[in-house]
Amino acid sequence: MGSEEGSARRKEFQKRSDEDIDSFLAKKDFQKSTSSSTAASASTPTTQKPAEPVTEPPRQPTKEPTEEDHEEAIKMARTSRAEREAYHDVAVLRKKAHALGHKAAKFFRKHKSAEAAAHKCVAKAVAFREKANARREKARSYLDKAKGYEAELSDAAKGTTELSPESLRTKVAAMERKAAKEEEVARRNESKAASQTEKAAKFRSKSAKFLEQNKLNELESKRFSKRADNLEKAGP
Numbered sequence: 542m543g544s545e546e547g548s549a550r551r552k553e554f555q556k557r558s559d560e561d562i563d564s565f566l567a568k569k570d571f572q573k574s575t576s577s578s579t580a581a582s583a584s585t586p587t588t589q590k591p592a593e594p595v596t597e598p599p600r601q602p603t604k605e606p607t608e609e610d611h612e613e614a615i616k617m618a619r620t621s622r623a624e625r626e627a628y629h630d631v632a633v634l635r636k637k638a639h640a641l642g643h644k645a646a647k648f649f650r651k652h653k654s655a656e657a658a659a660h661k662c663v664a665k666a667v668a669f670r671e672k673a674n675a676r677r678e679k680a681r682s683y684l685d686k687a688k689g690y691e692a693e694l695s696d697a698a699k700g701t702t703e704l705s706p707e708s709l710r711t712k713v714a715a716m717e718r719k720a721a722k723e724e725e726v727a728r729r730n731e732s733k734a735a736s737q738t739e740k741a742a743k744f745r746s747k748s749a750k751f752l753e754q755n756k757l758n759e760l761e762s763k764r765f766s767k768r769a770d771n772l773e774k775a776g777p
Contacts, residue, residue: 631769638765645758652751659744662737669734676727683720687713 694709 631772634765634769634772638762638769641758641762641765645755645762648751648755648758652748652755655744655748655751659741659748662741662744666734666737666741669730669737673727673730673734676723676730680720680723680727683716683723687716687720690716 690709690713694706694713
């Protein structure tokens with residue numbers, strides 16, 4: 542009897558323990574499933590609402606250009622072309638006037654340079670002539686002394702003076718030689734003065750030529766400037 546009751550209690554205890562284990566495992570599986578479902582729901586991205594399409598304003602129908610519009614466009618194009626051509630012509634005239642003015646200034650500078658060179662040559666010629674006159678004055682003084690010695694020579698021939706005729710003749714020859722030398726230097730200076738006068742004449746001729754070219758270029762420059770002014774006043 543005791544053994545049967547013990548076995549019955551053992552079976553009942555085992556049965557209860559088995560049921561408790563099953564219930565425990567069932568609860569554990571349920572928790573796993575619920576946790577996995579919550580994780581999956583958290584990992585899935587939230588869906589955004591689609592953006593509303595932007596509605597463009599209705600386009601107005603393009604108006605086709607009429608004949609009047611074409612004529613107006615042609616007229617404006619012609620006017621602008623005429624203005625550009627007028628500006629180009631004015632620019633060309635101004636450029637020519639500037640070039641001629643520059644050329645005129647260049648010729649005027651040459652004219653002044655040649656004129657200065659001519660004045661310099663004239664001054665040199667005057668200086669050489671003054672030197673030649675001074676040399677001629679010395680030559681006259683030597684000739685006067687020679688004449689005085691010749692007079693003394695005639696007196697020495699008569700025996701009225703203490704000087705010997707030979708010494709007097711020597712002095713006369715020396716004075717004549719000095720007078721001839723001074724006359725030679727005077728002629729040389731006269732030649733130099735004539736050469737400087739010739740150079741001055743050449744420079745004056747060049748100066749007149751350059752001045753003429755200067756006046757012509759100035760007139761041409763003024764003429765082109767006047768044409769440009771008139772074209773600007775007239776307009777396109």
